[in-house]
Amino acid sequence: MSSQQKMLLGIDAGGTFTDFVLVRLEPTVGISVHKTLSTPDTPERAILNGIQAMGLESYLDDGSLLIVHGSTVATNAVLEGKLARTAFITNYGFADMLQLARQTRPELYALETPAMPPPVPSELCLETGGRVAADGTVVLPLTETELDELLQKLESLAPDAVAINLLFSFLDDSFERKIESAIKAQSGDCFVSRSSAVLPEYKEYERGIATWLNAALGPVISGYLGALQHELGATSLQVMQSSGETMSANMAAQSAVNLLLSGPAGGLTAIAYLAKQVGKSKFLSFDMGGTSTDVALLDGKIRRSSESSISNYPIAVPMVDMETIGAGGGSIAYVDSGGMLQVGPRSAGADPGPACYGRGGLDATVSDANLVLGRLQSDSVLAGGMTLSAERAQASIEPLAQRIGLSIEETALGIIDIANEHMAKAIRLISVNKGHDPSGFTLASFGGAGGLHVCALADAMAMKNALVPIHGGVLSALGMVVADQGRQFSKTLSLDVQQIDEQSLGEQFAQLELGGMEQLALEGLDSSALVSKRSADFRYKGQSYTLNIDWHALAEVVDAFEQLHRQRYGYNHDAPIELLTIRINLSTAKTPFPLPPLIAGNHCNNIRYCKVYGEVEQAKLLARADLYPGESIEGPAIITEYSATTFVATNWLVAVDGFGNLVLQKLR
Secondary structure (H helix, E strand, O other): OOOOOOEEEEEEEOOOEEEEEEEEOOOOOEEEEEEEEOOOOOHHHHHHHHHHHOOOHHHOOOOOEEEEEEEOHHHHHHHHOOOOOEEEEEEOOOOOHHHHOOOOOOOOOOOOOOOOOOOOOHHHEEEEOOEEOOOOOEEEOOOHHHHHHHHHHHHHHOOOEEEEOOOOOOOOOHHHHHHHHHHHHHOOOOEEEEHHHHOOOOOHHHHHHHHHHHHHHHHHHHHHHHHHHHHHOOOEEEEEOOOOOEEEHHHHHHOHHHHOOHHHHHHHHHHHHHHHHHOOOEEEEEEEOOOOEEEEEEEOOEOEEOOEEEOOEEEOOOEEOEEEEOOOOOEEEEEOOOOOEEEEEEEOOOOOOOHHHOOOOOOOEHHHHHHHHOOOOOOOEOHHHOEOOHHHHHHHHHHHHHHHOOOHHHHHHHHHHHHHHHHHHHHHHHOHHHOOOHHHOEEEEEOOOHHHOHHHHHHHOOOOEEEEOOOHHHHHHHHHHHOOEEEEEEEEEEEEHHHOOHHHHHHHHHHHHHHHHHHHHOOOOOHHHEEEEEEEEEEEOOOOOOEEEEOOOHHHHHHHHHHHHHHHHOOOOOOOEEEEEEEEEEEEOOOOOOOOOOOOOOOOOOOEEEOOOOOOOOEEEEEHHHOOOOOEEEOOEEEEOOOOEEEEOOOEEEEEOOOOOEEEEEOO
16 A cells, blocks of 8 residues: 555455445544445446445546446356356367366266256367476477467457466476467467466366466456446556466456356455454354355364365465355245245345345345344435335245244244354364364354344354454455455475475575566565465375465475374375475555544444244343443344344353454343
């Protein structure tokens, strides 16, 4: 951020709502928030609507505003199959690489699974020379004749993008570079991705998928960001990456595969920021929006993974370690062919939205169920002044209730219980399944719908403490403005630990750092302002998967690997240990602004009471602004605010800390 920029605007464009957090840095730190309905057909329209509603149009050209944007454009393009027509270039004999994949079954005990169409049609899969062996030697050169034939085929096919994925190019990328240069010289408009730039790591299939996705998403993302930047004028625009760091919009257009968890990564980044503010380090992050729920674990630092997947495609680029499921406020409830009540993953989205929105939606959703139960209040005002209709919510659930022979309220409670179990399963995957006891963590619940389910999920995981952050309904947008700017860089080496020369390995790390700094210099970052963090992926010989360990002295790193392996899997091997891939995280050494302290308002004397289905006592109903530090309230209670609602169940106590966060504690 330049010294001229006095305001930071974080924008999280979700499937249902687009959230805005504006941070004014002078004269003192001040935060304001806004929500507007998303416009999935043209996402930039919702962004411009929000900027106009917040009165920021005059700041777009004077250099005082920095916008950091998290978007679902890349994710939606993959899920909906709206990708650019892409040619895939590899070595002779490997044209069917992406179709063969790993031949793993999506369900272990399902002997027959439906055939999946190949990512790239066979007519767009091209073969050529330029093959490198596993030791880096050249097996087959790339001749000028082969290159000319390749260019002729591309000219005939006229793809929108090209992905180049030659074998072992992470050891020697000269052939990939030669092909890339020739294609760009012939057709400057064609978007080209090469695997040695996208993911210089082993596993040719995973590297091929990442390169293909980067190429296929490139025209989509560059077109979207280009249109958005045009509307924003000279305003500085950065984009959130899946790793939890930001990059310039120009670089993001070339690195589209790194944006697949752009929005959710912002929420986890915000939790890491809040953790430092409140002096705690162990959180289970639970982000429930209108379309999906994202769950992650924070134990002192954000954990990243290179083993994520989206729409059955492995995504081996670094992403925050997160589980995402199709359970949100807009998730649709239905009765299946066996007469069982089900919830999700299909969502009502922003248009038409849940039935209670009154925008034409007829399907019952989780939001409708919360409204029928009284946990969500019908006088709640949503983005754009939209109100909720209890009558429409009841009408949407009534057909389901009749089919399963329950009352409308019992059916609504069933919808909530099923949605909660889906989300609890995701929490178990990110915690228990990875060797962590949830009871030692605080459940940090946010997103527009998160506060309505926080107590039930904490109970399901035997957790005694929970936190609903200040500005929880738009927390991912806050994460955008507190994130560091930076990138992840990697290279596969495949070394036996017993034969590692630490000095030589240090030179490999330094070389990777230098290349990364050169790339970040293109974004205007000075190398002296960057912090470098080294890590490496280890495994026992013969294993397919790795564990990432922060780099120290070799002996310490090996011990840390064995400890983590025992924690994660419950045992250690006697087999030799291999170092597969070295990694560098280069980022700005940003000092985040402090969270403004809570300004105490009126004493809590505005409490009303309402009936909540399933609760013996009437629930207290009050605005979050009426709570002040030092005061606590025992549930059942409903706490309302502009961007979200929190339901405090019986046997839970809620208080507010000095920053305005809701602190929940289990009583008995």
